[in-house]
Each structure stands twice: as C-alpha cells, then as structure tokens.
Amino acid sequence: xxxxxxxxxxxxxxxxxxxxxxxxxxxxxxxxxxxxxxxxxxxxxxxxxxxxxxxxxxxxxxxxxxxxxxxxxxxxxxxxxxxxxxxxxxxxxxxxxxxxxxxxxxxxxxxxxxxxxxxxxxxxxxxxxxxxxxxxxxxxxxxxxxxxxxxxxxxxxxxxxxxxxxxxxxxxxxxxxxxxxxxxxxxxxxxxxxxxxxxxxxxxxxxxxxxxxxxxxxxxxxxxxxxxxxxxxxxxxxxxxxxxxxxxxxxxxxxxxxxxxxxxxxxxxxxxxxxxxxxxxxxxxxxxxxxxxxxxxxxxxxxxxxxxxxxxxxxxxxxxxxxxxxxxxxxxxxxxxxxxxxxxxxxxxxxxxxxxxxxxxxxxxx
Amino acid sequence: xxxxxxxxxxxxxxxxxxxxxxxxxxxxxxxxxxxxxxxxxxxxxxxxxxxxxxxxxxxxxxxxxxxxxxxxxxxxxxxxxxxxxxxxxxxxxxxxxxxxxxxxxxxxxxxxxxxxxxxxxxxxxxxxxxxxxxxxxxxxxxxxxxxxxxxxxxxxxxxxxxxxxxxxxxxxxxxxxxxxxxxxxxxxxxxxxxxxxxxxxxxxxxxxxxxxxxxxxxxxxxxxxxxxxxxxxxxxxxxxxxxxxxxxxxxxxxxxxxxxxxxxxxxxxxxxxxxxxxxxxxxxxxxxxxxxxxxxxxxxxxxxxxxxxxxxxxxxxxxxxxxxxxxxxxxxxxxxxxxxxxxxxxxxxxxxxxxxxxxxxxxxxx
Numbered sequence: 226x227x228x229x230x231x232x233x234x235x236x237x238x239x240x241x242x243x244x245x246x247x248x249x250x251x252x253x254x255x256x257x258x259x260x261x262x263x264x265x266x267x268x269x270x271x272x273x274x275x276x277x278x279x280x281x282x283x284x285x286x287x288x289x290x291x292x293x294x295x296x297x298x299x300x301x302x303x304x305x306x307x308x309x310x311x312x313x314x315x316x317x318x319x320x321x322x323x324x325x326x327x328x329x330x331x332x333x334x335x336x337x338x339x340x341x342x343x344x345x346x347x348x349x350x351x352x353x354x355x356x357x358x359x360x361x362x363x364x365x366x367x368x369x370x371x372x373x374x375x376x377x378x379x380x381x382x383x384x385x386x387x388x389x390x391x392x393x394x395x396x397x398x399x400x401x402x403x404x405x406x407x408x409x410x411x412x413x414x415x416x417x418x419x420x421x422x423x424x425x426x427x428x429x430x431x432x433x434x435x436x437x438x439x440x441x442x443x444x445x446x447x448x449x450x451x452x453x454x455x456x457x458x459x460x461x462x463x464x465x466x467x468x469x470x471x472x473x474x475x476x477x478x479x480x481x482x483x484x485x486x487x488x489x490x491x492x493x494x495x496x497x498x499x500x501x502x503x504x505x506x507x508x509x510x511x512x513x514x515x516x517x518x519x520x521x522x523x524x525x526x527x528x529x530x531x532x533x534x535x536x537x538x539x540x541x542x543x544x545x546x547x548x549x550x551x552x553x554x555x556x557x558x559x560x561x562x563x564x565x566x567x568x569x570x571x572x573x574x575x576x577x578x579x580x581x582x583x584x585x586x587x588x589x590x591x
Numbered sequence: 592x593x594x595x596x597x598x599x600x601x602x603x604x605x606x607x608x609x610x611x612x613x614x615x616x617x618x619x620x621x622x623x624x625x626x627x628x629x630x631x632x633x634x635x636x637x638x639x640x641x642x643x644x645x646x647x648x649x650x651x652x653x654x655x656x657x658x659x660x661x662x663x664x665x666x667x668x669x670x671x672x673x674x675x676x677x678x679x680x681x682x683x684x685x686x687x688x689x690x691x692x693x694x695x696x697x698x699x700x701x702x703x704x705x706x707x708x709x710x711x712x713x714x715x716x717x718x719x720x721x722x723x724x725x726x727x728x729x730x731x732x733x734x735x736x737x738x739x740x741x742x743x744x745x746x747x748x749x750x751x752x753x754x755x756x757x758x759x760x761x762x763x764x765x766x767x768x769x770x771x772x773x774x775x776x777x778x779x780x781x782x783x784x785x786x787x788x789x790x791x792x793x794x795x796x797x798x799x800x801x802x803x804x805x806x807x808x809x810x811x812x813x814x815x816x817x818x819x820x821x822x823x824x825x826x827x828x829x830x831x832x833x834x835x836x837x838x839x840x841x842x843x844x845x846x847x848x849x850x851x852x853x854x855x856x857x858x859x860x861x862x863x864x865x866x867x868x869x870x871x872x873x874x875x876x877x878x879x880x881x882x883x884x885x886x887x888x889x890x891x892x893x894x895x896x897x898x899x900x901x902x903x904x905x906x907x908x909x910x911x912x913x914x915x916x917x918x919x920x921x922x923x924x925x926x927x928x929x930x931x932x933x934x935x936x937x938x939x940x941x942x943x944x945x946x947x948x949x950x951x952x953x954x955x956x957x
Binding site for chain 1: 676707736737739741743746747750751754769791793795798799800807809811813815821823825827828829830831832836838842843854856860863864865868869871872873874876899903
C-alpha cells in the first residue's frame with residue numbers, strides 16, 4: 226500500500242475539521258475517500274467523494290482502509306468494534322468510550338496487531354507537553370512528589386448546554402466536564418505522571434448550570450510512590466485557570482499562559498534534606514525557562530502518525546489502548562462522589578457501568 | 592495611661608525579635624519594661640530592665656500593663672489565662688493555642704472588655720492581603736466560587752527537626768506544618784474567605800521526614816455558599832510554591848511571587864452565563880495589576896495596633912478571639928485524616944483533644 230484510503234464517520238464540528246486539513250494536503254500518503262453522517266445536509270460539501278448515511282455501509286464498501294471516528298461519544302464503542310472486526314485500521318476521537326467497560330469491549334476487538342488502532346490525543350503533540358514528557362522520562366525531574374492541574378478554563382454559558390437536549394446528560398454524554406471538555410487534560414496528566422492508585426472525587430452536579438452532570442470538580446489523587454495530586458476542572462468559572470504544576474525531587478515545573486518554567490534544584494531535595502546541617506537551609510536553584518513556541522502538529526500530526534504507523538510501522542503517539550486510562554480516571558472521580566468515599570484503582574468497570582445506567586434510568590432528561 | 596508598660600514571655604527567636612523592634616522605638620507609646628525566660632542565658636542582654644524566670648511572677652510584679660506571649664505553643668493557654676485573670680492586656684503569638692478546646696479555655700478567660708486581647712497575625716498587615724481583603728469586603732469580587740492556596744514553600748531539612756526533641760511531635764507541638772509553619776496562611780485564608788463548613792483532610796505523617804506529625808497536606812474544603820477550596824501545605828518540597836488563587840463571580844485574583852493580579856470580568860459570570868446567546872462565548876475581561884510594594888508593618892504594626900487599642904480603643908487588626916479559627920481548621924484537617932472521613936465544622940473540641948491526647952500517649956517520642 227502506498228496511500229491510505231481514509232473515511233470519516235461523523236461530519237459534525239470535529240469531522241469537518243479533520244476533512245479540512247486532509248483536503249488541504251496537510252497529511253501525506255493519505256486520501257480522504259469517503260465520509261459518513263446520518264444527516265444528509267452535512268455531506269453536501271463532499272460530492273467529489275463517496276458519501277454514506279450509515280457507517281456500517283462505509284466500513285463494508287471497499288472504499289476505505291482506515292476509519293476516523295468522530296461521532297458522538299457513546300457510539301465510538303460500537304462503530305470501533307465493527308470497523309476493527311471488518312479489518313480496518315481505526316483512529317478514534319477522544320474519549321475512546323464513555324465508560325471503562327465500553328473501553329474494554331472496544332480494545333478487546335483489536336486482536337490483529339497488523340491493524341493500527343490509535344486515539345486522537347492531539348494535545349500530546351504540543352511542544353510544552355512534549356518537553357514535560359522528556360523531563361519526566363529522561364529523569365530530569367527525579368521522583369514526582371506532587372502534581373496539580375487546575376483546568377477551569379472551560380467556561381460554558383447556559384446557551385451552550387441549551388443547544389442540544391443530549392448535552393450534559395447521563396444518557397447523551399455519560400458525564401460533564403470530565404467526559405466532554407477534559408479528556409485531553411486527563412490523558413496528558415496520566416501520560417506524563419502515570420495512574421494514581423486511589424481517587425477521592427468531589428463533584429458538583431449542575432453546581433453552576435442547569436444540567437444534571439458534573440460542572441465543578443476537585444479530585445485528590447494518591448500515587449503508588451507516595452506522591453499526591455490535585456485535579457480541578459469546571460465550566461462555571463470565567464476567566465478560569467489552566468495551570469499545570471509538578472513538584473519533584475529535582476525541583477518544580479509550571480506550565481501556564483504558554484510559559485514552561487523549571488525551577489531546578491542544584492542538589493536533589495532528597496539528598497539535600499539528609500546532608501544539610503543548617504536548620505533553615507534549602508537547595509539553591511536555577512530558574513530555567515524552556516521555550517515552547519507554537520502549538521505543535523495537533524490533529525494533523527496524530528493523523529500523520531496513524532498513517533505512518535499503517536504504512537511504515539512507526540510507533541503510535543497515542544495508541545487507543547491508552548485511551549482507557551483517562552476514561553477510567555474520569556469515571557472514578559464521578560464514582561467517588563456518588564459513593565461518598567475514595568475509589569481504589571483499577572476501577573470495577575461493570576460496577577461503574579451499572580451505576581451509570583442507574584443515573585440514566587433515573588434521569589428525567591433521559 | 593500615656594504609655595503601655597509591656598513584658599515579653601519567652602525570649603527565644605520570636606521574643607528577641609519583638610524586643611529588638613520595641614527597643615528601636617518602632618512602636619510608639621509603649622515601653623518594654625520586663626522580659627521573662629526560664630533560660631537565664633537568654634536574659635543577659637536585658638540587664639537594663641526587669642527580668643524574670645517565671646511568667647507568673649512577671650505577671651504579678653506590677654511592672655507591666657500588658658503581656659506579649661512568645662513561649663512554646665502549648666503554654667499559650669495557661670500563660671494567657673493567668674495574665675487575663677490578673678487583669679493584664681495580652682498579645683499572644685500564633686497559634687493562640689494548639690487545639691480548639693485550649694483556644695476556648697483561653698478565650699473564655701477574656702471576660703473584661705476593657706482588657707485588650709490580640710493575636711500576632713502580622714501577615715494581615717501585608718499590602719497584598721490588605722488589598723485582597725478590600726476586594727472581598729467591598730464586593731469587587733462578588734461571590735467566591737473557588738479558593739486555592741498552595742503553601743509548600745516551607746521546606747525544612749532533617750537537621751531542622753533533629754534540632755529539638757520536642758519539634759514535630761504530638762506532645763511538643765501538637766502537629767506539624769499546619770501548627771508550626773502555616774498558621775498565618777490558615778488565618779489569612781479564613782480572614783479573607785470565611786470558614787468552610789466541611790473539611791476533607793489528607794495528611795502524610797512523616798511522609799518526607801523522620802517525624803511523627805504531618806509534613807504533607809492537602810485539604811478539600813466546602814463552603815456554606817457552595818464554593819470549593821483547596822489548601823496544600825508541606826515542608827518536603829523545594830523550592831515549593833506559595834500561590835493564592837481565588838475564582839469569584841467578578842473574575843480571578845492570583846497572588847504569587849509578590850505580584851497581585853486581578854483578571855476582572857466586564858460582566859459578572861453569573862449574569863453573562865444567563866444572558867449570552869453564543870455557545871462558546873465568555874466574558875471579556877481586564878488584566879488588572881494591583882501594586883503591593885513592601886511587606887507592610889508586620890509585627891511592629893500589630894503591636895502598635897495593640898497599644899493603640901489599649902490607649903485609644905481603636906479596633907484590633909487581629910482580635911485573639913479570631914485565632915481559634917485557624918487552629919480549628921488545622922485540627923479538623925488532621926482529624927479528618929485520622930478518621931478517614933470528612934469533618935463538619937464546627938469541630939467538637941473535646942473530641943479532638945481526646946484524639947490528640949491518644950496520639951501523645953501512644954507516641955514513642957512523648
């Protein structure tokens with residue numbers, strides 16, 4: 226194969242965006258050969274390629290080698306399983322599914338290692354996150370002591386929630402800010418610092434809007450190495466905050482307002498604390514500024530990586546299998562609030578699915 | 592009375608510091624007439640004034656009208672009660688006591704409104720905190736939505752804890768970073784934003800040092816108006832963070848690195864969210880920088896205010912009665928961790944005192 230023939234399922238905001246950069250030629254060795262949406266009006270601009278009303282038909286049409294899934298979240302599971310079973314390569318938008326059990330079903334369908342299965346975690350291509358990943362993976366930070374991400378920059382007015390009856394409902398989205406707005410931050414948080422072992426979740430359901438799902442969240446996280454973490458999210462604050470802070474043995478990293486700073490200790494804290502003889506001493510440090518211009522390749526880079534993985538076998542930036550983690554963490558935060566107690570990971574996916582079903586069944590908005 | 596005759600109990604680091612600015616004349620209409628310490632060597636520099644080995648003797652000597660208590664924390668209660676009962680005006684270092692029940696005993700001894708009873712919360716005089724107080728009290732912020740103070744700038748090496756057997760023990764200090772390093776931050780947090788109604792405390796006891804008390808703390812706070820808060824403290828991080836952030840209806844205030852910024856919404860969030868017709872709109876805002884040069888009058892200003900209250904009846908910047916709040920919050924955070932569940936305020940002071948006594952009884956360091 227010299228070129229990958231790609232189809233997009235779901236021509237809403239995200240599907241259109243993907244089609245636009247593909248048609249501009251931003252991704253090499255790929256051809257957009259088909260698009261699909263149950264709403265015919267969304268297909269009007271694609272008369273030069275094949276169009277479908279049903280994804281199952283597109284998957285079986287012989288027109289595509291690979292499928293990009295950009296449909297509403299709940300359908301990712303069924304569409305993804307079908308496409309994998311039909312032998313296609315699959316690139317799925319975030320979140321890969323709405324709850325952990327669905328993620329497991331979807332991932333279980335990926336049995337052939339020759340099929341490439343990736344997730345659209347485009348923010349992993351951001352220069353700042355690439356640099357933080359390098360700092361962690363190459364040991365520049367040493368052991369992590371504390372993580373903190375405040376992601377309350379997702380303000381939404383009531384008009385947003387009023388724009389679709391499915392929005393911000395248990396049935397329509399399976400959650401609020403954690404499932405819709407924050408999957409990228411949750412993915413990055415885990416990609417960079419690993420999974421916590423215990424989650425204390427505190428959610429306000431409709432705390433700042435007339436909705437039934439969480440729009441105000443604080444989670445306290447415990448990690449296997451004794452590190453602690455806080456994740457804060459919400460759609461009710463303006464202007465809100467987007468600030469990632471990591472305290473580690475070698476110093477502190479802060480990413481905020483497009484600036485990445487590393488306050489680097491000359492001596493690791495763990496060494497200094499044992500060797501210093503002075504009561505009120507502390508390690509000397511350097512103020513390091515790490516340039517992180519631009520936003521990186523984003524969606525086009527992830528799609529290019531997907532294509533390169535199909536054609537050349539290069540490693541994936543964001544394997545779909547990793548997409549279960551951010552969903553599991555989101556589920557665990559909500560579950561902890563619902564149960565009024567901490568949740569140990571791994572989360573019991575079946576238990577959470579039953580709880581979510583109860584919320585759907587009891588909701589007047591279902 | 593034209594001048595207040597002041598005595599200081601406890602001539603350690605803090606007592607010496609108070610004596611120094613008093614002798615320099617930084618406080619008007621006060622005279623340092625006596626000092627007291629059980630360690631005679633600490634009195635050598637004060638041969639020009641009366642010196643005592645026992646505070647009870649100084650209190651009854653007729654040499655002082657007012658007492659400044661700068662002794663180890665546990666003794667604040669007994670010394671304060673005695674001085675109040677003997678009719679003296681009292682200024683007590685922070686924390687006013689180690690646990691809530693002791694605070695109540697101390698405050699109960701203040702029955703005569705003509706006696707001035709103040710606490711050394713000198714950080715209330717800081718220009719940044721004065722400005723934030725003004726922003727809150729004058730309504731510039733509107734309703735508070737979320738508070739966050741990360742106070743992990745209190746790094747201490749092992750040498751600090753090894754310097755005194757009483758340090759960082761339940762018996763010697765009644766706690767760790769919350770009782771020794773953070774009383775000012777806790778006081779300011781409450782002074783500015785009020786008491787939470789529920790506290791979820793997560794403490795690591797000796798997480799980063801060879802000590803038995805808390806040196807790593809995260810607390811999740813719920814306020815009566817539905818606001819949420821996070822307070823993070825520790826002595827194990829270097830360089831650590833000292834950052835106060837407040838999200839409110841009118842915008843966001845951040846105080847960090849001696850800069851006070853107010854991101855002010857042109858329209859309050861609560862109005863905008865209801866009136867905006869656009870799905871992805873958010874309030875326009877102004878970036879406001881509030882000058883906060885210098886550190887304010889600090890200890891000398893609090894002592895001057897104490898003297899002025901005695902002589903002229905001016906209102907106190909920090910009435911001792913308010914000192915119970917930061918102790919109660921510190922106690923509640925520790926108690927929540929010990930019990931593994933949230934603590935509703937007000938805290939039961941007797942219950943906590945019994946718990947603290949159990950910790951003391953069971954400690955090998957007592």
